Amino acid sequence: MKLLLLLLPLSLFAHLNIAVSYPYIGAITKSIGGKHISTIVLAKGNWDPHFVVPRPSLISKVRNADALIINGAQLEIGWLPALIKRAGNPKAKAGSQTFLNLAHHIKLINKPQKVDRSGGDIHPDGNPHFHLNPQNILYLAQTIKEFLISIDKEHSDIYQKNYEKFSKMWLPKMKMWQEKMADKKGLKVIQFHNNLAYFNKVYGLDSIATIEPLPGIPPSSRHTMNLIKLIKQEKPCCILHDVYHSTKTAKFISSKTGIKVVLMPHDIGALEDIKDLTSLFDYLTSAIQ
Amino acid sequence: MQKILLSCALCATMAFGAADVLPVEKRTFEQSKFIPDISLILDSSFVNRSISDDEAPHLEIPGVVHGLLGSDPHAEHSHASYNANNGFNLNYAELILSSSVDPYLTLDGVFHFSEASVAIDEAYFTSTALGNGLRAKGGKFLSNFGYINEQHHHAWDFGDMPLVYEAFLGMHGINEKGLQLQWTAPTSTYLMLGAEVLQGENEYMFGNSSIGDVEDPIAKGADAPSLLVSYIKTSFDIGDTTVLAGLSYAKGASRIDHSLDEENPHAVSGTSKLYGADLVIKHYFDSYSSISWQSEWLSRDIQGTQYSIDSNDTNSALGSSQLSKIQSGIYSQLVYTHDKNYKAGIRYENIYQNDVEIDGVDSNLENNFKKYSVMIEYHTSEFARFRVQYNKNNALYNEDNEKQSIDTIMIQVNISIGAHGAHSF
Structure with missing residues (x-):
């Protein structure tokens, strides 16, 4: 009897092993997949999503995955292709049916408009940090639902039900966050890297400058001096700072201008309190006072 | 003047308008979307060495290798040596092309352009659809023996190859035509097994061509492919620290032809084994800052016949003797990455075993060849690196068998454009 159990295909135990690049994707996928899937998150939420260490242990994770879901828009370009190449897993290969590029x-x-590295390390397809608009989370949930159904038709009604449950939970929250942020509309902000572009857009925040002179180029003293001048003129409310770059330059600017520095988590795990998608947006929408 | 310019611009617009250029995606037979990923990497250096360029190629590690520094003395092989001369060096411009072939294969080509020639550094296809953690590779490629062998020169933390690698295998390491099969185990801990069947043409330690006249050779060639490589690698994480360890083994025929050497022309025919152990421990402080300790041990065992060659007639041997060489060395380096801009490192190297027996008699050769290096790097971005390196090389001897101490300052510039290469660990 025991032997028979061992011979049964693993799928009967309803465990799809889904590797995802970032924690937020893992959270959405888990909400939709429920107990029918297990998720393996490759990157850590408190580190720069552009610079993930391609540890060999991640090769094993990609190798053993039944499917791979990535953020895309070249956010993973510096680390994931080498892992996929090494893993030798056709299921985790770009273009396969079990591969999803969100x-x-x-x-x-x-x-x-113009793709040239003299403009810094830009993303030719556009800004890849799209998950920081809660509306997009819902689109992504729907995309992931359709993806799960396409690879595991047997449980399509469960994925459909879980998606409906997720969207029912998410919609009132979106409304609440919108109300919370209503009076922030038009507020001018500074960022380190333009990773809050989608957040700023949905809540009408006006990002007037970044501390890095160009995407991916570390702060320079000349740019910082110009920034201090700009802050004195434009009086933005605050510097919205990611958790992974050093706040040294931001603190210097703050000491010269009195501008507040606000840490903005970009993913689950970016700060200790950010345990799920809800707490991520709860935090982000309460951060600016 | 302005008017002329304006009308010119107008003419141009009209001409374009008339031509009615279709957007790329609507051109039926447009193929530009299929252009492979292309990148170009320039590597050049400024070298200041405490010995002249004329002297450098005549230095040796007795019993191990000669002509490590400077332009390769085997002029007929016309190697492009890196950092060969005092003053400015253009080491190479490396062109990389890479793309999917079909749903089952990818193709990569790595071409080294030196000033006068082009070499195919790598050109290989890789399977993508075998599944079960299997991956096959075929063509010409860098063997996955050890840790540093598979990496290209510009991926190394120092501008020169570790002494033990360069002394045993030459500056290209094990870079051969052949087939590779790797299997990643279905375990949660990374475990990879690999095997390679290679042509075996490495002229520092392997080789399979007949030596001397083809009709009546001094040593008859071996059947190719004549080099087998196998390895096992494993890795695990302890918090933000990653440990990667590997064991490697290579065995092949040796036909080493030094019949054209000015001094003491000789040749070796036999069988060689190469053992390797590597250990890399990297600790990450955050996304950009880390410290990495990387060490490798290599040991080789060459058994065969050594022929002394008549310098007047390189097709005939003056005599032969039984040769046994057991030689080992290590390098160990510590590299600290401060942020996206700065990196610094130190390296210690020693070839500590040099047991050479001729006809069972120990040659009593020196067995203490040390080298020390220190470097600091500045990166303007991910795509450009400027490195200053200082070497103290106490490993080399001159023709009068006197130990030399050579100081080298090297400023190395490495710039890349085009497709963004993903980093491997």
Whole structure:
């Protein structure tokens, strides 16, 4: 009897092993897949999503996955391709039916007019940090639902039900966050890197400058001096700072201008309190006082 | 003047308008979307060495290798040596092309352009659809023996190859035509097994061509492919620290032809084994800052016949003797990455075993060849690196068998454009 159990295909135990690049994707996928899937998150939520260490242990995770879901829009370009190449897993290969690139299902903003590295390390397809608009989370949930159904038709009604449950939970929250942010509309802000572009857009925040002179180029003293001048003129409310870059330059600017520095988590795990998608947006929408 | 310019611009617009250029995606037979990923990497250096360019190629590690520094003395092989001369060096411009072939294969080509020639550094296809953690590779490629062998020169933390690698295998390491099969185990801990069947042409330690006249050779060639490589690698994480360890083994025929050497022309025919152990421990402080300790041990065992060659007639041997060489060395380096801009490192190297027996008699050769290096790097971005490196090389001897101490300052510039290469660990 025991032997028979061992011989049964693993799928009967309803465990699809789904590898995802970032924690937020893991959270959405888990909400939709429920107990029928297990998710393996490759990147850590408190580190720069552009610079993930391609540890060999991640090769094993990709190798053993039944499917791979990525953010796309070149956010993973510096680390994931080498892992996929090494893993030798056709299921985790770009273009296969069990591979999902979320960026293909979202309308990207900030698509550069001109693609040239003299403009810094830009993303030619547009800004890849689209999950920081709660509306997009819902689109992504729907995309992931359709994806799960396409690879595991047997449980399609469960995925459909879980999606409906998720959207029922999410919609009132979106409304609440919108109300919370209503009086922030038009507020001028500074960022380190334009990773809050979608958040700023949905809540009407006006990002007037970044601390890095160009995407991916570390702060320079000349740019910082100009920034201090700009802050004195334009009086933005605050510097919205990611958790992974050093706040040294931001603190210096703050000491010269009195501007507040606000840490903005970009993903689950970015700060200790950010345990799920809800707490991420709860935090983000309460951060600016 | 302005008027002329304006009308010119107008003419141009009209001409374009008339031509009615279709957007790319609507051109039926447009193929530009299929252009492979292309990148170009420039590597050049400024070198200041405490010995002249004329002297450098005549230095040796007795019993191990000669002509490590400077332009390769085997002029007929016309190697492009890196950082060969005092003053400015253009090491290479490396062109990389890479793309999917079909749903089952990818193709990669790596071409080294030096000033006068082009070499195919790598050109290989890789399977993508075998599944079960299997991956096959075929063509010409860098062997996955050890840790540093598979990496290209510009991916190394120092501008020169570890002494033990360069002394045993030459500056290209094990870079051969052949087939590779790797299997990643279905375990949660990373475990990879690999095997390679290679042509075996490495002229520092392997080789399979007949030596001397083809009709009546001094040593008859071996059947190719004549080099087998296998390895096992494993890795695990302890918090933000990653440990990667590997064991490697290579075995092949040796036909080493030094019949054209000015001094003491000789040749070796036999069988060689190469053992390797590597250990990399990297700790990450955050996304950009880390410290990495990387060490490798190599040991080789060459058994065969050594022929002394008549310098007047390189097709005939003056005599032969039984040769046994057991030689081992290590390098160990510590590299600290401060942020996206700065990186610094130190390296210690020693070839500590040099047991050479001729006809069972120990040659009593020196067995202490040390080298020390220190470097600091500045990156303007991910795509450009400027490195200053200082070497103290106490490993080399001159023709009068006197130990040399050579100081080298090297400023190395490495710039890349085009497709963004993903980093491997």
